[in-house]
Amino acid sequence: MARSPEQQLADLLDREAIRDLPVRYCHYVWTNDVDAMMSLFTEDGLLSTASDAEDAVREIRGAQALRDFYVGLDRVKPRPYIHNHVVELLGEARARGACYVELRLATRQMAPLGTGYYDDDYVKQGGTWKFAARRYRAIRGTEG
Numbered sequence: 001m002a003r004s005p006e007q008q009l010a011d012l013l014d015r016e017a018i019r020d021l022p023v024r025y026c027h028y029v030w031t032n033d034v035d036a037m038m039s040l041f042t043e044d045g046l047l048s049t050a051s052d053a054e055d056a057v058r059e060i061r062g063a064q065a066l067r068d069f070y071v072g073l074d075r076v077k078p079r080p081y082i083h084n085h086v087v088e089l090l091g092e093a094r095a096r097g098a099c100y101v102e103l104r105l106a107t108r109q110m111a112p113l114g115t116g117y118y119d120d121d122y123v124k125q126g127g128t129w130k131f132a133a134r135r136y137r138a139i140r141g142t143e144g
Contacts, residue, residue, distance in 0.1 A: 051138040077106035093124035
């Protein structure tokens with residue numbers, strides 16, 4: 001069944017708002033704007049990190065744990081670059097997506113830290129799209 005022009009417009013607006021999330025995420029990491037970063041996540045949001053080189057998965061869940069993590073990032077000043085964002089709308093207020101990331105460190109003259117990808121779950125709360133979960137998978141990293 002064909003979607004109406006109004007439904008197609010709503011889909012486009014949703015996709016654009018979702019695609020803006022990783023862009024803002026990178027900007028807020030660069031500028032160390034922790035309060036703005038927190039506005040991108042749901043109250044019980046999840047950030048997890050994993051590596052092909054390790055079996056362990058680190059999970060950071062909830063507003064306070066996320067805040068603590070992002071405050072701590074300023075020590076190393078990561079500089080993420082997001083690429084190739086794919087979004088799949090799943091229904092009224094849910095979506096998922098993936099985007100690829102290259103990481104560099106400002107504290108080391110922008111030396112490469114690694115590369116990987118995010119698998120994201122998004123929800124629309126109060127008319128605003130947010131990260132419900134960001135699952136980062138490191139594919140290749142540098143040591144030290």
